[in-house]
Amino acid sequence: MDFYLTALLQGLCFAGIAFGIYISMKIFNIPDITTDGSYTLGGVVTGAMLTHNQPGYIILPAVLLAGGVAGALTGIIHTKLKINALLAGILVMYGLYSINLTILGRSNLPLLSMPTLFSAVNLITDINQNSLMILIVFVLIITIIIGYLLKTDFGIAMRATGNSEPMIRALGVNTDRMKIIGLAIANALTALSGYLVVQQQGFADINMGIGIVIFGLGSVIIAESVINRLRITSVWLSLILVMAGAIIFQFVLAITLNIGINPNMLKGVTAVFVLLIVGLPRLTGRQA
Structure with a gap:
């Protein structure tokens, strides 16, 4: 049960990436690879500021600003140059x-002893369930803000x-x-x-963003397949x-790992899964 609860927590954490990819690729039709770097940037800024005992109300705006500047820089290079x-x-x-390496100062920074968002707010005693409640509230607030903005x-x-x-x-x-x-909003x-x-997860790593764009892309493709099949036009429902x-x-x-697939094959399985999501609806459409 904890195995799948961890997957749920991870999925909620990755909702920001999914929203960012949705804005860049589905709203602006821009394949933005900045995602890999801005995701790591958010992590290393968080880790560095936590180790310097900065409060959460300063860390969060700093992370959003750093990601926004990275996205804006991509936009400027694309549009102006x-x-x-x-x-x-x-x-x-x-x-x-x-x-990112300069900010972090090393390749890996442990944060287990640092106060975090999940340790500062205690809604219930169980650690994982407490994290789940915090993430649900956090992601819902972000969803409402984005939905309102797009309207x-x-x-x-x-x-x-x-x-x-x-x-x-x-x-x-x-x-x-x-x-x-x-692009600034997407990367923020x-x-x-x-x-x-x-x-x-309790640590920041310089390589944490490698290939992360595939998670956001896969999430958006799953949503898009449902949106297209049901012909959904609502912005709110699309974001959900x-x-x-x-x-x-x-x-x-999580299911792939739970049934005994070698963890070394996880990225290969991920690539095949995304390929199936993209390819099967089109193959089915041709046969029809």
């Missing part, structure tokens, strides 16, 4: 490795930029600015996942499905 979005993300991600005039302009950039530009909207702000959410994961996708993705990995 006219560099392909994929390459812009790779360049920023590559540069962030050195920045505002600014959010509608963001969505229109991804759907029809020439049209929204003709209406006087600065699409370059929209992309920069959108990704850094938020790093903030949660580091405190939940993206969050559920992150949890389902973690449960699939």
